[in-house]
Amino acid sequence: MNKHSTYSITAESLTKRFGDFTAVDNISFTVGKGEIFGFLGANGAGKTTAMRMLCGLSSPSSGKATVGGFDVYTQTEKIKQHIGYMSQKFSLYEDLTIKENMRFYGGIYGMSIPAIRSKTEEILKTLELVKEQDRLVRTLPLGWKQKLSFSVAMFHSPQIVFLDEPTGGVDPLTRREFWEMIYQAAYEGTTVFVTTHYMDEAEYCNRVSIMVDGRIAAMDTPASLKRSLHADNMEGVFLQLARDAKRAAD
Amino acid sequence: MKTLRFLLEKEFRQVFRDKAILRMMFMMPVIQLILLPLAANYEVRNVKLAILDQDHSGYSHRFVNKIRASNYFQLNSFPLSYEQGLEEIEKDRADIILQIPPHFEKDLVVTGDAGMFMAVNAINGTRANLGAGYLNSIIQDFNQEIRLKWVQMPKTGGEPRIDITGSNWFNPFMNYKKFMVPGILVILLTMVGAFLTALNIVREKEIGTIEQINVTPIRKQHFILGKLIPFWIMGQIVLTLGLLIARFIYGIVPAGNIGLIYLFSSVYLLAVLGLGLLVSTFAQTQQQAMLIAFFLMMIFILMGGLYTSIDSMPDWARKITLFNPVAYFIDVMRMVVLKGSTLKDILRPLFIMAGFAIFLNSWAILSYRKRN
Numbered sequence: 001m002n003k004h005s006t007y008s009i010t011a012e013s014l015t016k017r018f019g020d021f022t023a024v025d026n027i028s029f030t031v032g033k034g035e036i037f038g039f040l041g042a043n044g045a046g047k048t049t050a051m052r053m054l055c056g057l058s059s060p061s062s063g064k065a066t067v068g069g070f071d072v073y074t075q076t077e078k079i080k081q082h083i084g085y086m087s088q089k090f091s092l093y094e095d096l097t098i099k100e101n102m103r104f105y106g107g108i109y110g111m112s113i114p115a116i117r118s119k120t121e122e123i124l125k126t127l128e129l130v131k132e133q134d135r136l137v138r139t140l141p142l143g144w145k146q147k148l149s150f151s152v153a154m155f156h157s158p159q160i161v162f163l164d165e166p167t168g169g170v171d172p173l174t175r176r177e178f179w180e181m182i183y184q185a186a187y188e189g190t191t192v193f194v195t196t197h198y199m200d201e202a203e204y205c206n207r208v209s210i211m212v213d214g215r216i217a218a219m220d221t222p223a224s225l226k227r228s229l230h231a232d233n234m235e236g237v238f239l240q241l242a243r244d245a246k247r248a249a250d
Numbered sequence: 251m252k253t254l255r256f257l258l259e260k261e262f263r264q265v266f267r268d269k270a271i272l273r274m275m276f277m278m279p280v281i282q283l284i285l286l287p288l289a290a291n292y293e294v295r296n297v298k299l300a301i302l303d304q305d306h307s308g309y310s311h312r313f314v315n316k317i318r319a320s321n322y323f324q325l326n327s328f329p330l331s332y333e334q335g336l337e338e339i340e341k342d343r344a345d346i347i348l349q350i351p352p353h354f355e356k357d358l359v360v361t362g363d364a365g366m367f368m369a370v371n372a373i374n375g376t377r378a379n380l381g382a383g384y385l386n387s388i389i390q391d392f393n394q395e396i397r398l399k400w401v402q403m404p405k406t407g408g409e410p411r412i413d414i415t416g417s418n419w420f421n422p423f424m425n426y427k428k429f430m431v432p433g434i435l436v437i438l439l440t441m442v443g444a445f446l447t448a449l450n451i452v453r454e455k456e457i458g459t460i461e462q463i464n465v466t467p468i469r470k471q472h473f474i475l476g477k478l479i480p481f482w483i484m485g486q487i488v489l490t491l492g493l494l495i496a497r498f499i500y501g502i503v504p505a506g507n508i509g510l511i512y513l514f515s516s517v518y519l520l521a522v523l524g525l526g527l528l529v530s531t532f533a534q535t536q537q538q539a540m541l542i543a544f545f546l547m548m549i550f551i552l553m554g555g556l557y558t559s560i561d562s563m564p565d566w567a568r569k570i571t572l573f574n575p576v577a578y579f580i581d582v583m584r585m586v587v588l589k590g591s592t593l594k595d596i597l598r599p600l601f602i603m604a605g606f607a608i609f610l611n612s613w614a615i616l617s618y619r620k621r622n
Contacts, residue, residue, distance in 0.1 A: 055465050059621055076621060077467050085465040091458040095267050096260065107256025108468050 007066075008033050008160050008191035009054060014063035016049050023049040025214035026063065031193060031207075033159075036186050038205030039195040040238065044247050046214040047195040048088060051162050054193070055085050068159050081109075084153035084161040088168065090145055092152060094138035098129060101137060101148075102155060109156035123151045143174035150181055154190070161185060163194040167201065179204050199235040208234075210241050217241045253468060257476025265480060275446070279438045279488050283495045286434050287427040297381035299323040300335045300344035307355035313392055317348075322384045332369075339371045346370050346381050358396070427500050432583035433556040435492040440550060440576055442488050443519045445543040447481045447526030452539045455530075464620040474615060478523045485519040486512070496587075505590030511583065514596060517603045518579050524610030525575075531617045550576040575606050 009031040016024040024046040031037040041047045052058040054067050056076030065072040068082040092101045099120060106116035124130045127147055137145065146166060153161055163182075167175045179201065186192050194205070202208050202222060209219035218225060218241055222234055231237045266272065299317065303310050317323055326343055329335040335347035349367040357364040368385060372378040454460040463473060493511070496502040504511065525546075533539035552558070553567065554576035560568060571577045578599040585591035 057461060057464055057621055080465060080467040083465070085462070087458060087461055089458040089461075091462040093260070093264070093459055094457070095264050100260070100263060104256055104260045105462075105466070107259075108253050108463070108466050110253065110467075 006033065007031060008035070009067050009193065011065040012063055014050065014053060014065050015061050016053055016058065017061045022214055024053070027216050029209055029216065029219060031191060033191055034186055034189050036182060036192040036194065036204070036206045038202050038208035039193065039211065040197065040202055040208050041211030042197065042242050042245060045211040047211055048164055051164055051193065051195060055083060055162055056080055082159045084156070084158040086149045086153040086163045086166055088164040090149060092137050092149055095136060097134045097136055098148060099133045101152060105152050105155050111156055119155060127151060143170050146170055146174070147178060147181065150178065154185060158190065160191040160193065163192065165195055165197070167196065167198060175201070199233065199238055202234040210238060212242055212245050213247045253472045254476055257472060258479060261476060261480045275442060275484060275488065276491065278441070279492050280495060282438060283431060283434055283492055284499065287430040287500065295322060296324045297322060297377065297384065298326045298343060298345045300327045300329050300338045300347045301325060302329050302332060302335050302347060302349045304352045305350050305354035309355040309358060310350045313350070316392055317388055320384070320388055335369070344371070345377060346385065348385065428502055428588060429584065431496045431500055431502055432587045433580045435489065435496070436576055436579045436583055437551060437556065438492060439485050439489055439515065439519065440522050443481060443485045443522035444526040444529070447477060447523050448529040448533065448539045448543065449536055451477060451527065451530035452533050452536050456535060470615065470618055470620060474527060474618065477527070481523055482519050486515065489515050502587065504587040506586035506592065510586050510593060510596060514579065514582050514600060514603065517600060517607055518575065520607035521575050521603055521610055524607055524614050527614035528610055528617070531614060550574055553577065555580050575603065578603055
């Protein structure tokens with residue numbers, strides 16, 4: 001543990017280059033324990049790349065970062081024990097049932113069989129999926145799939161959970177329920193690092209950072225951002241900052 | 251090790267849930283082993299012969315009857331001119347034109363020296379060669395008969411000559427299937443071992459589940475073992491199925507110890523699984539993996555001694571076959587099944603295969619990255 005021990009995540013001049021292209025350009029920030037930290041930006045602004053570096057899926061080109069007190073260059077496997085990750089692309093096994101997916105992920109995080117069993121029951125109850133537990137994941141509607149993905153990412157009770165556009169393509173009611181689950185996780189002490197481009201969701205975060213062209217253009221609580229940019233809502237904040245973006249959205 | 255148990259459990263569940271792949275995996279050996287050995291046949295029969303008999307003599311008739319009695323030829327047409335004969339070849343109604351020139355009998359009787367002409371359609375080289383060979387030996391035989399008759403038992407017992415009598419070892423009836431079935435079995439095992447594994451892992455890349463795995467603290471050795479073990483087991487099942495088909499459909503009982511085949515296949519499967527793993531670390535999509543697989547498979551089959559003998563390849567090609575794992579297993583299979591070779595005989599290829607296994611798997615493990 002180092003001087004940042006009160007922080008879950010620290011980043012200092014973190015940079016990722018792919019050839020000539022600088023996807024993430026010198027970003028610095030800290031995320032406190034139990035905080036819900038929103039990572040906003042247009043498509044292609046570098047949010048996913050930044051998140052992948054923090055999760056140990058991608059090596060940074062330069063800069064420093066720690067996650068849960070562990071270094072992203074040398075201690076990625078330690079980091080992985082303490083984080084949960086939900087990628088943009090649905091990535092549970094579609095040809096396994098709900099229960100089998102939970103058992104598998106619980107198992108590879110090294111949980112014991114009784115622990116897996118009780119956790120599975122708990123989640124099935126919370127998601128009201130007890131009757132559906134033997135259904136193949138392929139057959140579930142998208143909203144259920146997303147909530148299930150989140151629950152699986154939280155299955156081994158990680159200190160920090162990374163969510164990459166978790167509510168993409170989901171209806172407003174499910175989005176609301178999804179955010180209730182996020183609040184519950186934060187309430188229980190999990191740090192939540194979430195990317196989104198729904199500006200109403202940004203309002204739910206404790207703090208947000210807005211990325212434009214690989215850089216952090218602004219970072220603060222939603223209330224202070226609105227105040228300093230004289231905007232009525234987060235959408236106004238975002239539009240003002242993103243207007244000068246050079247990078248074409250994909 | 252506990253992690254491995256969960257990985258294996260998941261892998262087997264998925265294999266048994268994907269009925270299409272499962273069916274393919276077990277139907278493929280059955281169908282291929284039943285069809286291929288019957289169709290892929292080196293024996294040339296029914297060579298279509300056009301006879302242009304311009305002599306119409308007693309000798310020419312006797313000769314034609316001799317050909318007819320041989321069973322190798324189909325006497326389809328009797329053209330009236332050489333041009334007509336060529337037309338038969340062009341229309342693919344004849345493979346060979348045999349021309350018996352006018353005065354064949356007269357020349358034979360008067361000068362003791364008569365000629366015949368053979369025109370062979372060489373588009374299909376093997377067929378042309380063998381057909382011409384058969385015809386040649388019939389002509390020689392005929393020649394011998396005439397000589398014996400004319401010489402009329404001289405005191406010396408006729409012209410001195412050497413007769414060659416051969417006997418075929420290990421496959422006394424030159425049963426082509428006995429030769430092909432073990433080879434085809436090796437190809438099947440290679441498909442299951444190398445390519446199903448490669449496709450399986452690349453599929454996880456495509457649908458993104460591999461990223462979900464890479465973000466867990468799983469050790470890469472465990473992940474790789476979790477992929478190798480199920481396909482290793484399935485490879486052995488396919489082999490067993492194939493050996494049963496060989497036994498009950500073709501009556502092929504290995505002359506040697508069947509345990510040796512399993513010993514070799516255990517190491518062989520490790521090598522081809524390593525190859526599959528390696529392909530999967532380079533390919534990003536299933537299409538890419540398929541293309542690499544086709545490319546390698548063609549080389550493996552054509553340079554593996556399945557259809558063409560490695561011994562008759564040019565020197566440079568033989569050097570390439572030294573790097574073809576399929577060639578070793580086909581060789582070992584035939585040695586054990588046909589010749590009854592013992593452990594001592596297959597020790598060298600076994601060690602070489604272990605080398606392949608270590609090399610390919612180490613390379614694959616080194617190039618497999620949880621992070622990019």
